[in-house]
Amino acid sequence: MLPRITLLLFVFLTFHSNSHAQQVENAAKHLGAGVAIGAVGGYAAHKIFNGQRGWTWAGAVGSSLAAGLAKETYDINRGAQWETEDVLFTTLGGVISGLALDLLLKNRRRGRSRKNCGCPPIVFESLDVDPVNASGSITAAIQANDILSNGL
Structure with a gap:
């Protein structure tokens, strides 16, 4: 039809x-x-x-x-x-x-469902701190990783 x-x-x-x-x-x-x-x-x-x-x-x-x-x-x-x-x-x-x-x-x-936040990746191997026994603060881990990788 x-x-x-x-x-x-x-x-x-x-x-x-x-x-x-x-x-x-x-x-x-x-x-x-x-x-x-x-x-x-x-x-x-x-x-x-x-x-x-x-x-x-x-x-x-x-x-x-x-x-x-x-x-x-x-x-x-x-x-x-x-x-x-x-x-x-x-x-x-x-x-x-x-x-x-x-x-x-x-x-x-x-x-648009998966946006990258632009945060630097955390590499725990470069840190001298055990991530299991650390403070548990992700902000502190990011700052520590940034300081260690930039050499400040």
């Missing part, structure tokens, strides 16, 4: 776009603007809400939807007609950018 619906949608869009060549160019502009605005909104939401996936999608789709509605409201105030298709294409651009952000930012989330 799904391939039939896809084929029907493809045929409809092909005939619709051939009959209105000017509208295809306008739709491409709205789609591109929706991708750009959705990418900025989605990335901002990703940073603000600490990488939560739902908020990234909400930022991408919501910002492009808001931009499409604002543009059509602006056009009405200038005497043009409301075009719902323009809002839909702008929002579709936000969906595309949400998908792209989801794929791109997912790989970054995996690599």
Whole structure:
């Protein structure tokens, strides 16, 4: 059933776009603007809400939807007609950018789990103190290792 619906949608869009060549160019502009605005909104939401996936999608789709509605409201105030298709294409651009952000930012989330603290490694062989009978303070062990390795 799904391939039939896809084929029907493809045929409809092909005939619709051939009959209105000017509208295809306008739709491409709205789609591109929706991708750009959705990418900025989605990335901002990703940073603000600490990488939560739902908020990234909400930022991408919501910002492009808001931009499409604002543009059509602006056009009405200038005497043009409301075009719902323009809002839909702008929002579709936000969906595309949400998908792209989801794929791109997912790989970054995996690599952040193991961060190096930047601490110098402790080498107990260079210390003259038995680590079992020492004070048990890791700070003292790090300082002692640093002093012995730097020769201070």
